[in-house]
Amino acid sequence: MAKGHMAIGALARIAGCKVETVRYYELAKLMHPPERSPAGQRRYTEIDAKRLSFIRRARNLGFSIEEVRGLLAMVDDQEHSCDSVRATALSHLQNVQQRLADLRTMESVLGDMISECTGGTVPDCPILDALFSDHPEDNRAPSI
Amino acid sequence: MAKGHMAIGALARIAGCKVETVRYYELAKLMHPPERSPAGQRRYTEIDAKRLSFIRRARNLGFSIEEVRGLLAMVDDQEHSCDSVRATALSHLQNVQQRLADLRTMESVLGDMISECTGGTVPDCPILDALFSDHPEDNRAPSI
DNA sequence: ATAATACCTATAGTAACTATAGGTATTATC
DNA sequence: GATAATACCTATAGTTACTATAGGTATTAT
Numbered sequence: 001m002a003k004g005h006m007a008i009g010a011l012a013r014i015a016g017c018k019v020e021t022v023r024y025y026e027l028a029k030l031m032h033p034p035e036r037s038p039a040g041q042r043r044y045t046e047i048d049a050k051r052l053s054f055i056r057r058a059r060n061l062g063f064s065i066e067e068v069r070g071l072l073a074m075v076d077d078q079e080h081s082c083d084s085v086r087a088t089a090l091s092h093l094q095n096v097q098q099r100l101a102d103l104r105t106m107e108s109v110l111g112d113m114i115s116e117c118t119g120g121t122v123p124d125c126p127i128l129d130a131l132f133s134d135h136p137e138d139n140r141a142p143s144i
Numbered sequence: 145m146a147k148g149h150m151a152i153g154a155l156a157r158i159a160g161c162k163v164e165t166v167r168y169y170e171l172a173k174l175m176h177p178p179e180r181s182p183a184g185q186r187r188y189t190e191i192d193a194k195r196l197s198f199i200r201r202a203r204n205l206g207f208s209i210e211e212v213r214g215l216l217a218m219v220d221d222q223e224h225s226c227d228s229v230r231a232t233a234l235s236h237l238q239n240v241q242q243r244l245a246d247l248r249t250m251e252s253v254l255g256d257m258i259s260e261c262t263g264g265t266v267p268d269c270p271i272l273d274a275l276f277s278d279h280p281e282d283n284r285a286p287s288i
Numbered sequence: 289a290t291a292a293t294a295c296c297t298a299t300a301g302t303a304a305c306t307a308t309a310g311g312t313a314t315t316a317t318c
Numbered sequence: 319g320a321t322a323a324t325a326c327c328t329a330t331a332g333t334t335a336c337t338a339t340a341g342g343t344a345t346t347a348t
Contacts, residue, residue: 007294007295007345008294008295009293009294009295018336018337018338019294019295020336020337020338021335021336021337023296023297024335024336024337028334028335037295037344037345039295039296039343039344039345040295040296040343040344041294041295041296041343041344041345042295042296057246058250059206059335060206060243060246061205061206061243061246061247061250062203062204062205062206064334064335065334065335074257085257086257086258089254089257089258090254090258092254093251093254093255093258096247096250096251096254097251099204099205099247100244100247100248100251102201102204102205103205103240103243103244103247104244106202106205106240107237107240107241107244110233110234110236110237110240111237113218113229113230113233114230114233114234114237151314151325151326152325152326153324153325153326162305162306162307163325163326164305164306164307165304165305165306167327167328168304168305168306172303172304181313181314181326183312183313183314183326183327184312184313184326184327185312185313185314185325185326185327186326186327203304208303208304209303209304
């Protein structure tokens, strides 16, 4: 296999996902249809590997396929004006920052549980009380 | 409706999700079966509202139903020893911290795009290069 | 040369919702 | 107090984002 051109299995291993997932992302138009070997097998580049890793991480963080499409559009659409990219990026940034706030709360509560726990059983677990009893506006529009 | 006892619609509104989702979480054993009105309608408490909000936020952050079940088990299982809660919390904490790292990278790249963009079109978008070209071990076991 | 492995397409199955149908409760208005 | 609007009920079908399987071809290792 020529350097810089890998088969689908190698690509999937790099990104930490299944081969089937890669083919699914091609069908879903998140991944571009790649070059094919003379016999018809898919051949990928390093750029494809970066793109797939990005998609997997975004999915793991709870972004929907549609949201990932929106993020990738900022990469793909070289035609877009800076102003529109700016606006899209800003809306994605707010989305990301909300998630960061939730995760930081989660981190601190888990940290507390680990340090405060001093043996025996847990009589009155504070996790639900501490976590997310505030900001009820979780109707945040997906910033696609 | 007696204070502190709300119908499913009010509960769903508080947590920012659909009524159907609440019923689905009951089926999936994430929410406890609630009290019923004389005619058979579900009646929820403030505690249920906190629990549902927690589930929704965890799901938005990419935790699977199984993972959420694991987190909730720390709340529900009053029998568990502090040591086992500690171990579970630690494994969840590592999971959360990995997500935090990914999200922080995403935040900084989006921030850069917003501040660096100075008009015209974007000739060479750095987003894929900057994002996630590193740490390829995304095979992190779900820490249930 | 041939066996093991990796790839191909097409299709079916799963997880986590989401929507619909057909019917009963609750609440609001006259 | 009748009735209309809204919210609730169960059961079931549909959607999204994968994941697994079947039956067959390519590539690689021995």
